[in-house]
Amino acid sequence: MLEIQNLSVEIGGRRILNGINLNVENGFKNVLFGPNGAGKSALLMTLMGFSGYKVVEGKIIFKGEDITNMSVYERAQMGLGIMAQRPPNMSGVKLRSLLGVISKSDSKYDELAETLDMVRFLDRDINVGFSGGEIKRSELLQLSVQNPDMVLLDEPESGVDLVSIAQLGITIKELLGGKGKCAGERCKHGKSALIITHTGQVLDYVEADRGFILCNGKVMCSGNPYEMLEDIKSQGYEECIKCKMNYL
Numbered sequence: 519m520l521e522i523q524n525l526s527v528e529i530g531g532r533r534i535l536n537g538i539n540l541n542v543e544n545g546f547k548n549v550l551f552g553p554n555g556a557g558k559s560a561l562l563m564t565l566m567g568f569s570g571y572k573v574v575e576g577k578i579i580f581k582g583e584d585i586t587n588m589s590v591y592e593r594a595q596m597g598l599g600i601m602a603q604r605p606p607n608m609s610g611v612k613l614r615s616l617l618g619v620i621s622k623s624d625s626k627y628d629e630l631a632e633t634l635d636m637v638r639f640l641d642r643d644i645n646v647g648f649s650g651g652e653i654k655r656s657e658l659l660q661l662s663v664q665n666p667d668m669v670l671l672d673e674p675e676s677g678v679d680l681v682s683i684a685q686l687g688i689t690i691k692e693l694l695g696g697k698g699k700c701a702g703e704r705c706k707h708g709k710s711a712l713i714i715t716h717t718g719q720v721l722d723y724v725e726a727d728r729g730f731i732l733c734n735g736k737v738m739c740s741g742n743p744y745e746m747l748e749d750i751k752s753q754g755y756e757e758c759i760k761c762k763m764n765y766l
């Protein structure tokens with residue numbers, strides 16, 4: 519579904535990502551761990567094609583096509599979607615207007631807005647004055663309405679209280695669901711996903727397949743995501759950076 523090949527990225531002339539190789543097979547849910555500032559968000563933003571992330575080496579293949587130089591719009595049309603860590607405020611744009619552009623029918627987003635307790639936010643400017651949890655729910659609502667084949671989640675549970683985490687987790691589980699066609703040996707049911715998490719709470723709702731640890735813009739390890747999470751929790755990232763944990 520997604521192949522990241524030797525990808526190096528600069529922001530403002532500074533190298534942020536260095537020779538990243540990472541795949542997400544059709545239907546797989548892979549997890550990206552790593553300390554603050556490792557470049558996790560930069561990787562997801564680069565995959566989505568946002569400006570400011572300059573690919574200086576390597577390429578991104580999505581559904582067999584080289585999307586490295588495609589616009590955000592083209593990538594979204596192809597079925598790539600993101601729930602951003604820190605989406606911008608959009609003064610003057612109502613959430614309802616954006617959802618109308620994303621979806622083709624109103625009924626779809628009305629129901630989802632109800633599920634995510636976002637109905638009263640539909641006629642407010644996007645993210646303006648929203649709490650941390652409300653921003654996440656708004657992002658997830660937009661993503662669910664888009665219903666992409668490949669989902670990028672950037673710390674979906676950060677800054678969210680426990681009750682809202684359950685609400686988000688259930689909606690994420692539904693979004694990634696097990697429905698749809700799938701063929702081939704390295705193929706699982708449901709959507710493909712690349713998920714950034716610090717706490718691992720989202721993994722209570724998503725059955726993860728493979729984990730990667732990103733440090734200083736490089737993928738240092740890959741392996742069982744649940745084992746990785748346990749090791750990170752008990753030993754921190756120091757050991758991961760040296761990659762003493764024998765995942766590779």
Ligand code: ADP
Nearest residue numbers: 529530534552553554555556557558559560561
């Ligand atoms: P993570 O998500 O792993 O915590 P980020 O991808 O947000 O890390 O950041 C990686 C590095 O890139 C950090 O050193 C950060 O300061 C830098 N960076 C991110 N965005 C910008 C930007 N717009 N301008 C300059 N540096 C940036």
Ligand code: MG
Nearest residue numbers: 553554555559
């Ligand atoms: Mg961070």
Ligand code: MG
Nearest residue numbers: 558559560603
């Ligand atoms: Mg980040």
